[in-house]
Amino acid sequence: MEEKRHTSLHYEKELQTIKDGLIYLGVLTEAAIGKAMKSLSGRDTELAHQVVREDDEIDRLDTDLEERCIKILALRQPAAIDLRFITTAIKITGHLERIGDMAVNIAEKVMRLNEEPQLKPYIDLPRMSELVGNMIRDSLDSFINSDLEKAEQVRRLEQVIDDLNEQIFRELLTFMMEDSKNIHRALLVMQISKNMERIADHAKGIADMVTYMVTGNCVRHQSCGMTT
Amino acid sequence: MKRNLFLKILFSYLVIISVSFFILHLLVKDRISGIMTAGIEQELMHYAELVDLNAPQAMSAHLQRISKISKSRVTLVNERGVVFADSEKAIAGLENHLFRPEIQEARLRGKGKAVRYSSSLGVNMLYVAVAIQDGKNSRGYVRLARPLHDVQSAVDQVYQSIFLAMLIGALVSLAVALFFSHRLAAPIRMMEEFTQRLRRGQPVGSIMLRTSDETRTLADNINYLVEELRDKIRLANEEKSKLMTALTSINEGVVILNRDERIEFLSPLLAGILSGQYEDFLGKTLLEAFRNAELQKAFQSFKQTRQSILREIALGAAETVIMNVSLSEVQGLPGEEKVMIVFHDVTRLKKLERVRTDFVANVTHEIRTPLTAVIGYLETLQAGALENPGDAKRFTDIMLKQARRLHRLVEDLMILSRIELGEVVFRFEAVFLPEAMDSVISLLDAKAAAKTIAMQNRLPQNLRPIKADRDRLSQILVNVLDNAVKFTPEGGRITMEAEERGDQVVLKISDTGIGIPVEEVQRLGERFYRVDKARSRELGGTGLGLSIVKHLMLAHGGRMEIESRPGRGTTVSLCFPLNGPVKA
Numbered sequence: 031m032e033e034k035r036h037t038s039l040h041y042e043k044e045l046q047t048i049k050d051g052l053i054y055l056g057v058l059t060e061a062a063i064g065k066a067m068k069s070l071s072g073r074d075t076e077l078a079h080q081v082v083r084e085d086d087e088i089d090r091l092d093t094d095l096e097e098r099c100i101k102i103l104a105l106r107q108p109a110a111i112d113l114r115f116i117t118t119a120i121k122i123t124g125h126l127e128r129i130g131d132m133a134v135n136i137a138e139k140v141m142r143l144n145e146e147p148q149l150k151p152y153i154d155l156p157r158m159s160e161l162v163g164n165m166i167r168d169s170l171d172s173f174i175n176s177d178l179e180k181a182e183q184v185r186r187l188e189q190v191i192d193d194l195n196e197q198i199f200r201e202l203l204t205f206m207m208e209d210s211k212n213i214h215r216a217l218l219v220m221q222i223s224k225n226m227e228r229i230a231d232h233a234k235g236i237a238d239m240v241t242y243m244v245t246g247n248c249v250r251h252q253s254c255g256m257t258t
Numbered sequence: 259m260k261r262n263l264f265l266k267i268l269f270s271y272l273v274i275i276s277v278s279f280f281i282l283h284l285l286v287k288d289r290i291s292g293i294m295t296a297g298i299e300q301e302l303m304h305y306a307e308l309v310d311l312n313a314p315q316a317m318s319a320h321l322q323r324i325s326k327i328s329k330s331r332v333t334l335v336n337e338r339g340v341v342f343a344d345s346e347k348a349i350a351g352l353e354n355h356l357f358r359p360e361i362q363e364a365r366l367r368g369k370g371k372a373v374r375y376s377s378s379l380g381v382n383m384l385y386v387a388v389a390i391q392d393g394k395n396s397r398g399y400v401r402l403a404r405p406l407h408d409v410q411s412a413v414d415q416v417y418q419s420i421f422l423a424m425l426i427g428a429l430v431s432l433a434v435a436l437f438f439s440h441r442l443a444a445p446i447r448m449m450e451e452f453t454q455r456l457r458r459g460q461p462v463g464s465i466m467l468r469t470s471d472e473t474r475t476l477a478d479n480i481n482y483l484v485e486e487l488r489d490k491i492r493l494a495n496e497e498k499s500k501l502m503t504a505l506t507s508i509n510e511g512v513v514i515l516n517r518d519e520r521i522e523f524l525s526p527l528l529a530g531i532l533s534g535q536y537e538d539f540l541g542k543t544l545l546e547a548f549r550n551a552e553l554q555k556a557f558q559s560f561k562q563t564r565q566s567i568l569r570e571i572a573l574g575a576a577e578t579v580i581m582n583v584s585l586s587e588v589q590g591l592p593g594e595e596k597v598m599i600v601f602h603d604v605t606r607l608k609k610l611e612r613v614r615t616d617f618v619a620n621v622t623h624e625i626r627t628p629l630t631a632v633i634g635y636l637e638t639l640q641a642g643a644l645e646n647p648g649d650a651k652r653f654t655d656i657m658l659k660q661a662r663r664l665h666r667l668v669e670d671l672m673i674l675s676r677i678e679l680g681e682v683v684f685r686f687e688a689v690f691l692p693e694a695m696d697s698v699i700s701l702l703d704a705k706a707a708a709k710t711i712a713m714q715n716r717l718p719q720n721l722r723p724i725k726a727d728r729d730r731l732s733q734i735l736v737n738v739l740d741n742a743v744k745f746t747p748e749g750g751r752i753t754m755e756a757e758e759r760g761d762q763v764v765l766k767i768s769d770t771g772i773g774i775p776v777e778e779v780q781r782l783g784e785r786f787y788r789v790d791k792a793r794s795r796e797l798g799g800t801g802l803g804l805s806i807v808k809h810l811m812l813a814h815g816g817r818m819e820i821e822s823r824p825g826r827g828t829t830v831s832l833c834f835p836l837n838g839p840v841k842a
């Protein structure tokens with residue numbers, strides 16, 4: 031994909047700005063998750079507020095990118111790989127925007143958690159956040175470089191995140207059974223964990239879209255027969 | 259190449275030969291036939307004039323002889339054009355000859371000639387007619403005709419020689435062309451091969467030619483240019499390697515972006531921080547390589563203003579490395595402007611800054627706490643508690659305790675700063691470690707017994723003595739052991755072990771205490787650093803104990819290492835060199 035050059039340099043540049051925009055969006059969402067996690071482990075409510083504020087930029091970038099993609103669709107009428115690229119890009123911005131929202135969700139939970147004493151030291155959640163950040167990064171990497179192997183890696187990591195979520199769920203259950211005063215906080219932590227798991231789902235969605243873009247085969251659902 | 263040159267030379271020779279022969283042909287052809295025809299004409303005229311028509315019968319009889327001698331056909335025509343004798347044909351079938359051009363000419367001028375194609379013989383015939391004059395009246399004409407065989411064959415012969423000459427000329431030019439093309443092409447071929455090798459980047463020497471014409475000059479020029487080029491390339495390579503060495507060896511991260519905003523150079527230092535290989539980042543955009551929103555924002559604002567920018571940006575996976583990033587434009591050729599980004603690692607500086615501010619805050623805090631207590635109780639005493647002996651006793655006890663703590667704190671601070679300033683004089687002597695340990699244990703025995711902590715001294719008795727300052731050593735041991743007792747819950751155990759490792763004695767003091775989180779271990783030894791601030795102060799610590807140990811160990815040429823697992827316990831390893839500190 032990179033080797034091929036379009037006759038119109040301008041067109042080439044337009045596609046590049048889409049790529050750049052997606053990476054930037056990815057970096058922002060990744061940073062948002064990181065900050066949300068940091069605000070949790072460092073009990074830094076101010077940082078959590080910052081995550082909520084910065085989501086506006088993610089939303090703005092999302093609509094901006096989508097608009098540009100649609101413009102290219104309308105004006106350039108791309109075909110084959112370019113068409114798949116643009117449509118994939120549109121879907122990916124959607125995923126990234128949702129990830130941003132999840133980071134905001136986490137930040138909001140953190141704000142409420144920080145009003146009360148810490149329930150327990152967080153061990154699995156920071157690990158989850160790190161893995162999820164890697165997944166976003168890898169899924170975008172796979173998109174930019176049409177790297178199927180990386181996409182596959184993201185899909186594998188999603189399973190790890192699911193397991194972690196399950197583990198956190200069980201652990202929190204014991205806290206809740208121990209003392210009913212813990213229930214409120216445990217539920218909040220559980221929601222954070224659930225949000226992480228959903229972010230991982232979105233990252234996997236991006237990876238699936240990349241596989242579709244490169245091979246033209248749909249891997250989103252087992253029974254799906256969509257091909258190009 | 260050679261073939262081409264050969265054909266060109268041959269062709270030009272052939273053109274010259276053909277043109278010259280064509281001109282020769284134009285000049286010669288008519289000249290030869292003209293001269294020869296004129297000769298024959300003269301001859302025939304002479305014969306014709308010999309014929310006398312006065313005696314026609316006699317003439318007719320001699321006609322054959324005349325014809326034989328003159329090698330021509332003789333025709334006698336009377337004044338009206340009627341043929342009355344012919345040496346070769348019967349007169350009966352012959353038409354009137356009066357209007358033949360030669361007869362007409364002879365009628366007007368006395369002599370006439372004409373060249374006509376004879377259809378009966380198939381050759382050009384020369385006709386010569388002479389009017390026979392009888393006084394003023396013409397009595398008839400004698401006409402002699404001879405085929406121009408000879409002329410034709412003479413011309414043919416000349417042409418044969420000409421063609422032969424042409425052929426020889428062509429052959430010679432072929433040989434000459436071969437020779438010259440070879441002579442010319444050899445050096446050119448050599449130069450061609452030379453430049454081809456040069457183009458493919460194969461090692462080349464220089465061209466050696468034995469000729470002395472223009473090709474030699476050309477070869478010399480090529481040699482000169484190659485030499486020049488080689489020098490330039492070598493120089494450029496040297497410059498490049500110098501630059502690369504400089505850029506890679508300095509302790510700053512450097513990124514150079516080309517005009518497409520893609521990475522052209524990235525120093526290994528940064529590649530390490532980004533945990534990737536140098537090659538992976540080439541040709542990527544800043545965003546792709548760094549994945550850092552702050553950096554991208556800085557770059558965007560730099561692009562708008564084109565003014566150098568200095569920012570502080572956290573890099574690395576967990577934003578652990580803090581960099582002073584400066585973006586500036588590198589002036590190059592027009593359209594080749596590059597952007598240079600220099601990363602200066604200020605993580606240590608930032609940390610030191612924090613340690614310093616922490617220190618000031620801590621010192622004031624630590625001093626204020628006991629002072630506040632002392633002042634508070636003094637005020638209470640003044641307000642009347644002095645009258646109540648029971649309260650007064652209790653308050654003064656507390657005040658004394660606080661004042662002692664203050665004293666300890668100031669003492670510790672002083673020791674620490676004196677060690678750091680190098681004002682403490684160490685008297686190194688051979689110290690037997692188990693002995694020193696025993697005396698320290700006896701100091702802390704009561705305290706440990708109060709918490710029912712078992713102290714197990716497992717130091718081997720055959721340990722070699724170490725070079726140390728006896729007082730400072732016991733201070734080290736007291737501080738470490740005191741910590742262990744403090745942070746080990748009741749019923750715990752403290753174990754002391756030692757072993758020799760090469761030229762070192764490693765003393766390990768392990769407890770079954772509350773332990774320290776992994777990320778905090780690094781910060782132990784910083785002044786006033788406490789894992790759990792409230793609890794430590796409650797236990798009467800100043801927050802300087804391990805800091806003093808760390809510095810004293812350094813003064814002994816050794817070091818302190820701490821391993822810990824939260825909830826399981828902590829092991830402090832003290833490594834003493836057997837021979838004391840290395841004197842600088």
